[in-house]
Amino acid sequence: MDPVNPAESGANHSPNLSAAKRKLLEKYLRGEMTTEAVPGRAISLLPERTHNHEIVPPWTNKRELSLAQERLWFLDQLMPGSAVFNVPMAVRIHVGLNLAALKRSIAEVVRRHEVLRTTFAQVDGQPVANVAPAIDVDLPLIDLSSHPKAKREAKVRALISAETRRAFNLARGPLMRAALLRLSETEHILLVIMHHIVSDGWSMVLFFQELSQIYEAFSSEESSRLAELPIQYADYAAWQRDWLKGNVQERQLAYWKEKLSGELPVLDLPADRPRPVEQTYNGARKWLVLTESQTEAFAALGRSEGATLFMALLAAFKVLLHRYSGLDGRWSRAKA
Template sequence: MSDRLKRARLVERLVKGANTQQAKEELAGEMTFRSLVLDERGLVSRAKLLVMPIEQRVSAVQWLLGVRLADALRQPQLRADAEQSLYGYGLDSLAAAELKQWLDETFGVKMPLARLLEGPSLQELAAEAAAAITPGERRLAARSERYTDTEIPMSHGQRAMWRMQCNDPQSAAFQIARAAKVTSALNVPVLRDVVKDLVKMHPLLRASFVLRDGEPVAVLRPEPTITFVMQGAQSWSEERLLEEVRKEANRPFDVEKEPLLRLHVYQTGNEEYVLLFNVHRLVADFWSLGLLMFGLQHAYAAAVGDMGISFFSTGAEYADFVQEQAELITGAQGEKLSRYWVAKLGGEMPALNLPTDHPRRAERFAAGGAVPFRLSEELSAQLRKQTERLGVTMNTLLLAAFQVLVHRATGQEDIRIGSPVNLRNPLKYQGVFGPFDNTVVFRADLSGQPAFADFVQQVKATVIEGLEHQDYPFPLLMEKLAVESDSGIPSLFQAMFMSPKAQFPGLEALAGYALGEAGTLLQLIELELVALPVAQEAVQIDLALMIADTQTGLAGKFEYKRDLFNTETIERMAGQFVQLLASIAEDASRSVARLPM
């Protein structure tokens, strides 16, 4: 939680009169603490920390770590047991990466990601960080000067996506569409104006993508523009409504001519509405979807309440990320990353021999289907306990289980699974709209049929290494390995693992919303949304598992190519995966070949 938000909640408690004396003491204590450790800019002062006695410095760092850990875990408050392992709080690889970046930027401490993922206690981590603080102060990010207000360069991920979209302009494979029924009052003109303001705030949402001098570039419109459509649907049946939503969600964008964010409002009754948000991945990722909802809830609440609102910005923009990426890959670090991935993934690349129901076609994109599933709260809790016993994150355990499932389905021992990672580190990019995701490939060796408890440690090491080398753009790696990307068989991997999570305190339901789970309730202060199913028809990968830790347990879905698999086949696979997870929760010491599924 940010200092501003934490202070605001303490003041709110004082205003409401709840636990008044305790809140006064906490607020007074925090303000005193801030004066001891922060400089005039409100940033942590290393100089102030370094003159403290070591015991006091450790206590100060521990307090700061507790606040930052709560922020990284998207928890409004952290009742920290200083001796508890970080895994006990639900640490995952994304939160660990954020914490590592924060330690580096705040204290100048080069804390290895592997150390954080060992699950140290808050007390141990504070002692190590306090002892390693280096002199010097954190500098605020400077704006890039390599772009104008009307044109910005594109990242390698954007370029690759743009090429594939141009090769198949009628494909909707690069779109994120989410629909929801509004179960609260809705002021449609205010909603339109608020979304327009959000587009103005995030430059990339004003972009179109054109070819200039043989190179694709992002051109920014001078004024914020969105496609906002209001459509009467009072006479429609529910079946027709869902069909119209499906068709609109899969209508492709013209990335050169039209705004790349659409908001469709279907009026289903006098005061009843359904919203469809549709955004192109050239300008957004799943994190951006969370940013949109976060900004929407505050801006809409302020607008209907006739209050002013200020949007806070780090000063960073997507163009800064593009510049930093270009500098990285042309420098020594880029060469180091390239060598790592070529060594890791080079050589023979046998395709996964997934048992398909139909022969493969040559098309890159195919019609997609999805099979949802949900774990009980009891099984979800058992798996959390198992992660603590094994000393791994939930994401690592789920990835390892998926690799076992694919191994059992194919009989192959060398399993490659692609997984998106978020490159919003440094932390200055966490409030920036854009496609910051990159793809890494996690390679597993299941020879010898190891016990799952041993295999998951191998996966943990692989994940740590992959995250430490995640910044090398996947499209460049494809070029290095001379991999064809337009054949019928996807390159480097044919199965993918995704685990979206809620990014903002108070919006924990975003994980289920990003998952597209029907019925997910998203409370946005003055707006209440209930997610509706949206079938997105075009997919790139043969088989993808998307799974998230929601407020009511783990939930997921298998996405698949319908021209390869029958729905019944994937339904059976989903059931096998749930049974496999139950077996792992019960006894992780069994061989991966003998786990019931």
């Protein structure tokens, strides 16, 4: 499966974890990662999960929200009907497709991850996460094979764009949907869109990795070989809430209140058109591919300062914005 950029369906951009990074991620998710696991780091990580932390029992459908989910729920209340937090991903499939096996595979991934079966209602002004025992994720088949090849890709882009802009209802759900575009008997595009409250970019990568493995088994009339998940996202949310009990949350809030105190200026870049009165979220994505030597240079710079590659790249981006605006970096943010 080749990922397709939803805005530019011909682009090939496949974010894959290396074996070393995957091993580190798995270790972190098992709760085995401490500060000693990250050489050269002198920061405070979330405390290691202990056996004293109770796993959220599967027989209750009520779940705590993580702080990130609570923030996204709040923003959805401010902007009802907005699709700005939709997370889309599309993959191009270049082989003959077993549609029944694909539908079963999607259903199996949803069964494995209860966060994909979660909706967010409001009770007494507060968000409550409810997990359904099962949901039916439809997979409509949109046949584009009759369109001339020259117009087919434009039609694909238009369909992906329209689906990406269709909003979710957090209270009603489901908070993911899928569609299959048929270009020919041996070429399809599978589009999956989730709300950010139940997913993110890396989660989408893991979703398609699991889907690929399960589909391989189901299309061969075999059972899934994936082990059952020992924890769910709700366990992380409960763990995070436990960690913030006491004065931890107060210390975190005090730190950021101090950093963000005073009047924060608006980032004023020398754009070729005025900023709209109301935010529209209209924009585009530009890809920049760094060479291997450039990537290693940034990574080395980060290591020398006890920072990650992402932090080094973000710092360089902020320097660029400072050059154009003359402002400090408090007003800029990034999504990892």
